[in-house]
Amino acid sequence: MRVDEALILGAGPHAFALTCRLLQESDKFVESKDASVPLQEMQVRIFDRHGAWFTQFKHHFDSLEIESMRSPVSFHLDLIDPEGLLNFAKETNRLDEIKDTGAFQQVKSRSKTRVQGLVRDRKIELSHHSKKLFEIPSSKLFLDFLDHLVEQYGLARVVEKQEVVRIQFCRESRIFCVFTANGETFHFRKLIYAGGVSHTPRVPEKFWDWYAHYPVFHSWDILQAGSEKSFNCSMFENQRVLIVGGGLTGAQISVLAKKRGAKEVTMVVQHHLKIKHFDFDEAWIAPSKSGGEMSLYKRMLSWKTSLNIRTNHRSASITPAIEKDMKMLGVKVLDHSTVSEISRPESTQELKIELKETKECLKANLVIFATGSDWSVRGNRLLFNLADEFDLPTNSGGIPVLNHDLSWGDLPIFLSSAYACLQVGPPALNLLGAVVISKKIVDGILLRSSEE
Ligand SMILES: Cc1cc2nc3c(=O)[nH]c(=O)nc-3n(C[C@H](O)[C@H](O)[C@H](O)COP(=O)(O)OP(=O)(O)OC[C@H]3O[C@@H](n4cnc5c(N)ncnc54)[C@H](O)[C@@H]3O)c2cc1C
Numbered sequence: 001m002r003v004d005e006a007l008i009l010g011a012g013p014h015a016f017a018l019t020c021r022l023l024q025e026s027d028k029f030v031e032s033k034d035a036s037v038p039l040q041e042m043q044v045r046i047f048d049r050h051g052a053w054f055t056q057f058k059h060h061f062d063s064l065e066i067e068s069m070r071s072p073v074s075f076h077l078d079l080i081d082p083e084g085l086l087n088f089a090k091e092t093n094r095l096d097e098i099k100d101t102g103a104f105q106q107v108k109s110r111s112k113t114r115v116q117g118l119v120r121d122r123k124i125e126l127s128h129h130s131k132k133l134f135e136i137p138s139s140k141l142f143l144d145f146l147d148h149l150v151e152q153y154g155l156a157r158v159v160e161k162q163e164v165v166r167i168q169f170c171r172e173s174r175i176f177c178v179f180t181a182n183g184e185t186f187h188f189r190k191l192i193y194a195g196g197v198s199h200t201p202r203v204p205e206k207f208w209d210w211y212a213h214y215p216v217f218h219s220w221d222i223l224q225a226g227s228e229k230s231f232n233c234s235m236f237e238n239q240r241v242l243i244v245g246g247g248l249t250g251a252q253i254s255v256l257a258k259k260r261g262a263k264e265v266t267m268v269v270q271h272h273l274k275i276k277h278f279d280f281d282e283a284w285i286a287p288s289k290s291g292g293e294m295s296l297y298k299r300m301l302s303w304k305t306s307l308n309i310r311t312n313h314r315s316a317s318i319t320p321a322i323e324k325d326m327k328m329l330g331v332k333v334l335d336h337s338t339v340s341e342i343s344r345p346e347s348t349q350e351l352k353i354e355l356k357e358t359k360e361c362l363k364a365n366l367v368i369f370a371t372g373s374d375w376s377v378r379g380n381r382l383l384f385n386l387a388d389e390f391d392l393p394t395n396s397g398g399i400p401v402l403n404h405d406l407s408w409g410d411l412p413i414f415l416s417s418a419y420a421c422l423q424v425g426p427p428a429l430n431l432l433g434a435v436v437i438s439k440k441i442v443d444g445i446l447l448r449s450s451e452e
Contacts, residue, residue, distance in 0.1 A: 001187060002186075002187065003175055003187040003188065003189060004043040004044070004045055004186070004187065004188050004189070005042060005043035005044060005188070005189050005190060006042075006043070006044045006045075006188055006189065006190040006191070006192060006445070007044075007045050007046075007047060007176070007178060007186065007188040007190075007191050007192065008044065008045070008046045008047075008192045008194055009047055009048075009164055009178075009191065009192065009193050009194060009195050009382075010046075010047075010048055010193070010194035010195040010196060011046055011047075011048035011050070011052065011053050011054070011055070011159040011194075012048075012053075012054060012056055012057050012194065012195075012196055013054070013057055013077055013431055013434045014194040014196070014416040014417050014433075014434045014437060014438070015046060015048070015192075015194035015416075016053060016054070016077055016146075016149070016150075016155070016434070017077050017079065017434040017435050017437070017438035018192055018194055018416065018437075018438045018441060018442065019035075019039070019044075019046060019155060019158070020077070020079045020149075020153060020155075020438070021079060021438040021439060021441075021442040022042065022044060022442055022445075023035055023038055023039070023042075023153070024079060024080070025442050025443075025446055026038075026042060026446075033154045034154045034157065035153060035154040035155050035158055036154075036157050036158045039158055045160060045186070045188075046158055046159050046160060047159075047160050047161075047162035047163075047164060047178075047180070048159050048160075048161065048162070049161070049162070049163035049164075049181075050161070051159055051160065051161025051162075052159055052161075053146070053150050053155065053159055054143070054146055056196060056224070057146075058143055059223070059224070060223050061139045061143065063222050063223055064222065064223070064249070064252045064253065064256055065256055065259070066139050066252060067138060067139060067140075068099065068136050068137065068138050068139055068321070069136055069137050069138070069139055069142050070136070070248065070278065070279065070319060071136075071278065071430060071431055071432070072103070072133055072134050072135060072136055072278065073085050073086050073089075073098050073132065073133060073135050073136065073137050074086075074133040075430065075431045075432050076142070076145065076431065077146065077149060077431065077434060077435065078145075078149055079435065079438075084145070084149075085137060085141075085142070085145050086098070086132065088141075088144075088145045088148055089137070089141060089145075092144075094141055097137060097138040097140065097141040098132075098135045098136065098137050098138075098141070099135055099136050099138075100131075100134075100135050101134070101135065101136050101277055101319070101320070101321065102277075102320070103134045103277035103278065104130070104131045104134035104135075106277070134277075162180040162181075162182070162184070162186075163180055163181035163182075164178055164179070164180055164181075164195075164382060165179055165180060165181050166178075166179040166382070166385070167179070167191065167382050167385070167386060169386060169389075169390065169411055169413075174189070174412065175187050175188065175189060176188045176189075176190075176191045176412075176413070178191070189412060190412045190413070190414070190445065191412065191413045191414070192413075192414045192416070192441060193382075193383065193413060193414065193415045193416060193419065194416045194417065195380075195382070195417075196417055197373045197374075197375055197380075197417055197418045197419075198373055198374050198375070198376075198377075198379035198380035200373060200374040200379030200380070201218035201219075201220045201221075201369065201371070201373060201374070202369075202371050202372045202373055202374050203218055203369045203371060204339075204369075204371070207339075207342060207369070210342050210367075211369065215235075215351070215365060215366045215367065216342070216351075216367045216368075216369070217229065217231055217366070217367070217368045217369070218368070218369045218370075218371070219245075219249045219250065219253060219368060219369065219370040219371075220373060222253065222368075223249070233256065233260045234260070235366060236256070236257040236260040236261055236262040236366070237260060237261040237262070238261060238262070238263050239257075239262050239263060239364075239365040239366045240262070240263055240264045240266075240350070240363060240364045240365050240366070241254075241257045241262045241264070241265045241266070241364060241365070241366045241367075241368065242265075242266050242268065242351075242353055242362060242364035242366070242367045242368070243257075243265065243266070243267045243268070243367075243368050243370055244268050244339055244367065244368070244369045244370065244371060245267075245268075245269070245270075245316070245369065245370035245371045245372070246267065246269030246270065246271065246272075246273050246274070246316055246318070246333075246335070247316030247317070247318065247370060247372065248279075248316065248317070248318050248319065248322065249370045249372075250267055250316075250368075250370030251267070251318040251322045251323070251326060251331075252322060253368055253370055254267050254326055254329075254331040255322060255325045255326060255329060255331070258329035258330065258331060259329070262366075264332070265329075265330075265331045265332065266331070266332045266333075266334060266362060266364070267326075267331060267332070267333045267334070268334050268337045268338075268339055268353075268355070268362075269333060269334065269335045269336075269337065270336070270337070270338055271335065271336065272335045272336065273318060273323070273333055273335060274316065274317040274318070275317065275318060275319070275320055275323055276317040276318075276319070277319060277320065279317060279426070279429075279430065280426060280427055280430070280432070316372075334355070334360075334362075336357060337355045337356070337357055337358065337360075338355065338356040338357065339353055339354070339355060339356070340354050340355065340356035341353070341354040342354075342367065349365065350363045350364065350365055351363070351364050351365070351367060353367065373418075375397075375399055375418040375419065375421065376394070376397055376398025376399055377392075377394055377398055377399075377400055377419070378398045379398075383400070383415070383419070386408075386411065386413065387400070387408075390409055390411060391409070392408050392409040392411065393408075393409060395422065399418075399419070399421065399422055400415055400419050400420075400422070401422055402415060402419075402420060402422065402423050403444075404423070404440070404444070405440055405441060405443065405444020405445075405447070405448075406420050406423060406424075406437060406440050406441050406444065407444060412448070414441045414444065414445070416428075416434070416437045416438075416441065417429070417433070417434075417437070420433070420437050420440075423440075424436055424437055424440070
């Protein structure tokens with residue numbers, strides 16, 4: 001029986017950072033060469049149902065027609081050059097695709113007047129050079145840069161097209177059995193889960209029956225490559241669309257719906273629309289005065305997580321740019337509102353949606369829940385089965401409680417992305433998290449190997 005050393009499950013941003021880190025740390029990182037050879041020597045395999053890097057990630061941007069990244073130019077996946085994306089833009093004459101959003105000015109004026117604890121426990125240096133680090137790349141530039149990294153690090157041929165349908169662990173042999181959709185079985189000593197968050201939409205339980213049928217959807221039906229409940233943007237045409245949720249994805253869908261001919265778009269927001277340039281503290285971007293030009297990655301790694309994600313809820317926000325688009329296109333926002341009932345009067349094709357606070361009744365032909373995904377392991381069949389059988393620790397919200405090296409319980413499985421949020425904090429959900437998590441996991445794996 002062939003037993004390989006490790007499986008990286010997934011080929012998104014997290015898997016990419018992990019793969020680069022593994023090659024780099026094990027001295028096998030050779031630029032511009034075929035990395036499939038060192039990976040074979042290390043007995044590391046990478047499985048993704050799409051068989052290529054970043055398919056799901058790229059699909060997010062295509063499906064919502066997102067023109068720019070939310071994160072700044074300093075957030076990317078080049079583990080060698082912290083200014084890799086900026087340099088790529090310079091080399092390819094595409095600096096004009098990196099735009100100023102006003103975030104730098106905002107941080108500067110805030111830190112001057114010492115409003116709020118942005119600077120918190122450390123002084124930040126806001127030089128002219130730091131201004132560039134606050135700017136936002138176009139998504140096209142960013143995605144092209146990812147392709148460039150894949151080529152540069154010789155990773156084009158390393159992803160195997162396999163969909164993992166079941167994982168078993170044998171305590172005696174300490175080996176994972178991995179079963180794939182095409183009936184094959186593989187064996188690994190370690191498993192690194194980089195399959196992204198579960199594809200289980202978070203829809204309030206009372207509306208599950210509605211969600212099972214047209215015309216109620218979840219944002220994931222638009223975002224997921226090959227979603228079972230397929231959504232076509234032509235469905236927006238001439239419709240009254242109601243979007244539930246006040247995060248960036250809901251806002252992006254509202255703009256898309258308007259652009260694709262929706263007659264009326266209303267966004268129902270539980271609290272109020274929170275406007276923020278980034279979904280993290282801007283102080284992370286600027287270099288620290290005391291630490292000199294310490295790299296962003298080092299600063300992130302020294303960041304002490306506030307562990308404020310106790311449940312799988314976080315406060316959503318939208319960017320000033322998307323707020324502007326929403327206003328321009330006439331998206332209506334109902335804040336401090338919760339959907340309490342959905343019904344369909346017999347005589348009509350329209351849905352009636354009642355709001356809890358005002359008892360107001362809205363009409364819509366299309367309802368889209370942009371209420372996030374389930375980060376608990378309950379929503380992920382592969383992880384849930386392991387948690388259940390081996391009594392792996394989770395918090396009350398079902399989020400994995402991992403060890404320092406992001407391994408889970410006493411199993412040689414390591415979890416990335418949102419599943420590492422209790423240990424890594426909110427960045428677990430973005431690209432910076434991919435960089436931080438890859439370091440923690442690979443350090444842990446190397447330490448284990450040296451002890452074995
Ligand atoms: C619309 C949108 C915009 C975003 N913009 C930004 C931004 O500007 N900046 C930022 O920092 N972050 C952004 N993010 C967040 C960022 O996308 C996530 O942090 C990142 O995609 C997570 O990467 P991942 O590798 O965990 O997951 P994914 O990109 O989802 O990759 C997981 C891969 O695993 C594969 N997979 C899953 N299960 C299996 C299985 N059973 N068998 C085989 N393969 C499997 C999937 O096919 C997929 O390719 C954005 C997210 C969205 C949705």
